[in-house]
Amino acid sequence: MAISGQHGGNVLQMAAQFHVDPQMVLDFSANINPMGLPDSLQTAIIEHLTDAEQYPDIEYTELHQAIASHIGCDANFVLAGNGATELIFLWVHYFRPRRAMIIEPTFAEYRRALERYECDIESYPLLEQDNYQLTEAFLNSLNAGLDCLFLCTPNNPTGLMPEPALLEKIIIKCQALNIALFVDESFIDFLPHATNCSSLLSQYSHLYVLRSLTKFYAMPGLRLGYLLSSDISLLNKIRDQREPWTINTFAALSADIVLNDDDYNQATYTWLAQEQRYLFDALNQFPSLSVLKPSANYIFFTVAGDIDLQSKLMGHQILIRSCANYPQLNQQHYRIAIKSHQDNMRLIEALNEVFND
Ligand SMILES: Cc1ncc(COP(=O)(O)O)c(C=O)c1O
Structure with missing residues (x-):
């Protein structure tokens, strides 16, 4: 298609x-926030319009620092991207899994990225009889043959979150089986009280957490997302080898402004x-x-x-x-x-x- x-x-x-x-x-x-682009960001973009005459900082140091302060983690754990989508493809490119599991139905780009690199895909079906909710039975399907698991929380399109106890068991089982766990939290900002994985980064280096600013801050055309992980060697490899300047000047200045726009x-x-x-x-x-x-x-x-x-x-x-x-x-x-x-x-x-x- x-x-x-x-x-x-x-x-x-x-x-x-x-x-x-x-x-x-x-x-x-x-699924874009109908409140539209925050006024604070509109003002900042207008004020900084002529910044477009220069290249953005190739390391995006301030951007990474702003995200790290928001999350409360080390700036080395943060990798920003031109939307969350770019980071899905970068992660697959550099991690290069040979066998991956996707829990479907879910966001289509995990499958597209994995297929681009000819990764074998195991699809775990969410069932109508379970109301499309992930159940404890899922744990039995995790196996040592997998290199990675994609988990979308909340899931798109169902809008469901796994139970926190099940999420914890998935994290622990993936660690025991040496399965990289890629958790897509692109919509989690809409759930300020939900369990999220960002506080677990230091504890689990097999965890990769994806976030997007494009939905919550109504900026899908500006593009900004970030990946969080304590697997610094993989993040550094991506930093060293990715294409330069994929995040535009205005997206790069936006995180500090919108994340602090209470x-x-x-x-x-x-x-x-x-x-x-x-x-x-x-x-x-x-x-x-x-x-x-x-x-x-x-x-x-x-x-x-x-x-x-x-x-x-x-x-x-x-x-x-x-x-x-x-x-x-x-x-x-x-x-x-x-x-x-x-x-x-x-x-x-x-x-x-x-x-x-
Ligand atoms: C679950 C999920 N992850 C990631 C993305 C990509 O977001 P971005 O606009 O930041 O690339 C989307 C977009 O719809 C999504 O639904």
Whole structure:
């Protein structure tokens, strides 16, 4: 499948396919914070506009320091990238696993990166009968033949977190079996009280934790992510050998500003708590939808019967993410972003019209 078909946010393509003006499309398919680019960052970019006339610091020392202060770890444990996606590919390139496990359905880029390097992939299926939740049975599938495991917490597209006790057992078992554990926490900033792995870095050098700023700070076009690990020799190898300057000047200055923008962070938590509940409850009113309880800024659901909900909603100029192209899923599965109250209400109105037709 072409890469354009593998992700949300394809407004232009979908609008062309459905003969709709892209400007009019309300995009629920990409999980971006509706509060938009923080004002603090907009001001800083304008003030620093002419910095684009110089190369960024090739070592990105201040950027790494800003992230390390935010996490409370050594700056050597931090490797920033041009979005989390670049770091997935860099990690696979330099770690070069021969056999990897992916828990599916999940974010498509782990599989794409592993396939690029012809790594053997074991797919562990999340099952409908378990409500797509990872269970203790998963532990039995970890085996010494694996070089690495990709774990997405919260998982995209299901929005589920593993139980903290299970996560701990996975970390310990991976260590015992010498399996590198790549934990993608790209959405974890939306869950300020959830268990995350950043405090375990010093304890476990087989742990690689991925974060993204593009969703929480609504900057997917600016691009910034980071990888955390106490495996300094691998991080240094990547530092030494990767392409230079892949992070642009404005992305590089953004971490220090947005990570310390307490007003924006707080406003996001307040909005999400309200709208997560509103949208979850509102979706649950439709008898044909089974909705997973969300943890982050998106919601996964299954539609009963034979209805192409994405096409129906495009008729209302609303784009939702069909999950039909994820392993284990089909055209009955969808993911929607949680947006502003007004937009969320518009989605619910459109669903009312679709289901009452
Ligand atoms: C789970 C997960 N990880 C990583 C990424 C990539 O994020 P970035 O925009 O920082 O490359 C995404 C993007 O959708 C994602 O869903």
